[in-house]
Amino acid sequence: MSVSSVSSFSTASSGGGSTSEIASLYKQIQSITKQLKDLSSDDTLTDEQKSEQEQMLQSQIQMIEAQIAQIEQQQAEKAQQKQEAQQPAATKADGINRPTDTNQINVYV
Numbered sequence: 001m002s003v004s005s006v007s008s009f010s011t012a013s014s015g016g017g018s019t020s021e022i023a024s025l026y027k028q029i030q031s032i033t034k035q036l037k038d039l040s041s042d043d044t045l046t047d048e049q050k051s052e053q054e055q056m057l058q059s060q061i062q063m064i065e066a067q068i069a070q071i072e073q074q075q076a077e078k079a080q081q082k083q084e085a086q087q088p089a090a091t092k093a094d095g096i097n098r099p100t101d102t103n104q105i106n107v108y109v
Helices: 017-040 047-086
Strands: none
Touching: 017 047
């Protein structure tokens, strides 16, 4: 039994499809994990070949996890930018018409 290599080098889309892209990457991880489990019961390979295949599959999982982390980072940045764009610009307190905690006037008549 030969283990086919599964690799995915996709870039995060700028649209809203990144959630489905993450789901697809998780499915790839599940597939590779299954291949790892099947590898241990494969009697046609030598121990050295199994070790090489295992290292290759684990490195693929790490690459996919890195892609997922990158996509999630991009999503977080987009959400932060969107939130910052929705917040009105805070006016700077100058102490006259907009008093600060240390610079305000209390007038009692």
